[in-house]
Amino acid sequence: MHAITWRTYRDRVREIALGLVDHGVQHGDRVAVMSSARPEWAFAALAVQSVGGVVVGVYPTNSPAEIEQILAHSEAVAFIGETTTELDKVAEIAARTPKLRLVVGMDTAPSALPGAITGTTWEELRTEGARPPGLVSDRLVEMVAATRLDDPAVLFYTSGSTGAPKGVAHSHRTLQHSVQTVVGLYPELDSREHDIVGFLPLAHVAPALLLIFTPLLSRLVVTYCRIEDYEDALRTVRPTALLWPPRFYEKAAGELIARTQAWPRVRRYAYKGAMWIGRRMAECRWSSGHPSVLLRIAYTAVLHRVFLPLRASVGLDRLRVAFTASAATPENVIALWQIWGLDLRESYGLTETAGCPVAHFDQAFPRPGYIGRKFPDPRFQVEVAHDGEMLVRAPLLFREYWRNPEETDAVLQDGWFRTGDLIERTAHGEIRLIGRKKDxxxxxxxxxxxxxxxxxxxxxxxxxxxxxxxxxxxxxxxxxxxxxxxxxxxxxxxxxxxxxxxxxxxxxxxxxxxxxxxxxxxxxxxxxxxxxxxxxxxxxxxxxxxxxxxxxxxxxxxxxxxxxxxxxxxxxx
The missing domain is CATH 3.30.300.30 (ANL, C-terminal domain)
Structure with a gap:
């Protein structure tokens, strides 16, 4: 692993920002980034925003047709791609994206491009952006000062699970409020260093929020790796913070279950006894009961002798609390991790909210099946419409669907966002997600x-x-x-x-x-x-x-x- 200091981060952002300006990128321009999770993604995003531009995330798995749709819809003037694979895709469709005039290759030079489009490499862009420090400081200060909090900062394209992808525009202000909710999930991020492993696509809102923007306003330290290497990275870093989609918790749990089944007979019997104790403790927590002294002692013993060593085999032993989002998590998955001593909690967010307006912010080991309560800030409100749809009013809500006023007006009404999710709410304010209106x-x-x-x-x-x-x-x-x-x-x-x-x-x-x-x-x-x-x-x-x-x-x-x-x-x- 290679450590990157904040000084190096600043220098890279400065160099790329000024390199982009030299190629004609201006305030308000959109710049697309397509790569795996890596530091250069973060450098590029902050560089684009430093010149007052809007960063547009593109998934590495997107087809040429999907890339064309995003570049054309966002009217991106520049494209930053990682490898030959991404660069070949954009070269294939570049002639049909009339606003595109610059293509940058992170690891290699771009493929042959139409005559009106300039191709360059990441290192060449850095070199072009290098300036004497005094000139750089003045120029950067001027560009940053020209950007307002409510200017668009990033476009996240929706997954398209219910129709054509839409460009969800978030401003610098909404991103700041979204980070506030992430810190609400991990209050210690303000007071001590936390480690997280980043491997999920940064074109997706949750990884981008957590791995690019949250570290700017907290003490979160990110270790980037390719998705095929994430299991090794977990064992090396042993993260203290985690927010994953359900399938990764399911995959890790499945691997651990398989390990226990391969243990010698005596050890399997010990594990079976530990699970009996763990279930009793979990049931006591869910019923808001008070475990007996004997149960607490027994659970502490099996936690340290059985469950933490088991979790250590996949690098998850330093975690005390973890969150899951982006889809409904099977209750059995949450229950199993809680039995193993990991305080796994569901949270709720959409591309349109960026952060988590609803989560278990302060309730340890919550009963599975609920996504929590609204963020504890009076500006965050949650209501239930007559048909059961969840309505949210909060300062983290997106500005608009990019150049799609009809769709924007359909979901943003009188300051309330119609989430499309159907919920039930208990008398104590606990919220259960029960489905999607469109599904x-x-x-x-x-x-x-x-x-x-x-x-x-x-x-x-x-x-x-x-x-x-x-x-x-x-x-x-x-x-x-x-x-x-x-x-x-x-x-x-x-x-x-x-x-x-x-x-x-x-x-x-x-x-x-x-x-x-x-x-x-x-x-x-x-x-x-x-x-x-x-x-x-x-x-x-x-x-x-x-x-x-x-x-x-x-x-x-x-x-x-x-x-x-x-x-x-x-x-x-």
Whole structure:
């Protein structure tokens, strides 16, 4: 690992900022950055903002067509790419992005570009931006002073899980308030150093907020690494702060469970006893009870002798509190980590909020299934609309959807942001997320059903990695299942029965209209390249339904609607 001081950070930002200005980048211009998580991403972002520009994040997995859409919509004048892969993609579409006039390669020179576009390298840009310190200071001060708090600072493009991606514009002010909520999650960030490992794409709002902007206003220290190296980095750094999407907690938990199953018999018995004690402690915490002295002593012993050494094997032993966001987390995942002594809490944020207006800010080891309460600041308000939708009013809300006033007006009304998420709230202010308005399924019988809670229950099973409930305009619900790694070890004769048993487990707690009548196992994993997942891993429901239409039709072969559709379908002769 290579340490970067704040002095070096300042120098790199200064050099890149002035290099961009020499190439004509001005106040208000948009500059796109496309690379893996690395220090240069942060240097570029701060350099663009220093000249009064707007940084635009592009996912490394984006296709040339998606890159073209983002560059054209944002009217980006410059593009900074990491490797030949990114640079080749932008070279392919550069002629169709009329505002683009500069392409910078971090690790290599750009590919052949249309004549009107200049290509250069990161090091050349730094060299061009190097100036005598006095001149630099004056020029930078002037550029920074010309930028106002409410000027746009960054465009985050939404994942496109419910339609075409939208450019979510955040200002310098909204980013500052968003950082305030992150510090609310980890109050000690103000008083002592915390370590975090950064590997998730910085084009996504949560990693960008946590890894680029929060360190500017706290004592958070970031270690960047490539996503394929993050497990080694975790064991080396042993982070003290963590905010991950659910799938990474699930993956780490699965790895640890596999380790315990490979232990010698005596050690497995000891682990089983430790889990019994851990469950008793967790249940006591969730019921707001007071554990007995004997239980506290026993739990302290198993924590230090069993659970912390187990967590140390994946580098998570120094964590005291961790957060999960971006999707609903199966309750069993949260419960397991809490039993293992990690205070794992759900939080809530969207691209439009950047930070977390709702989270468990001060409640240790909360009961799984709730995303917390509103941020403890009177300027942050949460209400529930008549249809159950969560409404948020807060100083961290985005400015607008870039050049899309109709969409902006549809969700920002009288200062309230319509989140599109359906919630329930207890008398004590605890908030439970129960689904998305746009994800509702309306059956042919007129029943409106939120599929997400059903999918979350299914994914609590160790055999199920993904579950996509279908049934819109159908007589009943069915589900597509992506088996977990553990399930793939089962024989083809055993797996269907085990999965059917999991459906039965979930169906027992559901009303008749919500029950799943059949399932199919997906023949392959869902892929971002096929449009079935967004760049940050979320399921694109419509795309999945289109990809596996034939598989879905099999589950409705005897259904009236399918019979009629088949009868009317043209037949070949």
């Amino acid at each position: 509702v399924i309306i059956t042919s019988g007129g029943k409106t059903i939120n599929p997400q809670p059903i999918e979350t229950r299914l994914k609590e099973s160790s055999l199920i990695s993904e579950a996509i409930v279908v049934g819109d305009a159908r007589k009943y619900l069915t589900v597509l299942l992506e088996p977990s790694t553990q399930a793939k070890a089962l024989t083809s004769g055993v797996l269907p029965d085990r999965l059917r048993a999991e459906l039965g487990r979930v169906n027992r707690d559901l009303a008749r209209a919500q029950q799943l009548k059949d399932f199919r196992v997906l023949p392959r994993p869902l892929e971002a390249e096929r449009g079935e997942r967004t760049a940050n891993g979320k399921i694109k429901r419509n795309a999945v339904v289109n990809s596996f239409a034939a598989l879905i039709d099999e589950m409705y072969a005897g259904n009236d609607g399918t019979v009629i559709a088949n009868h009317l379908r043209p037949r070949s002769h």
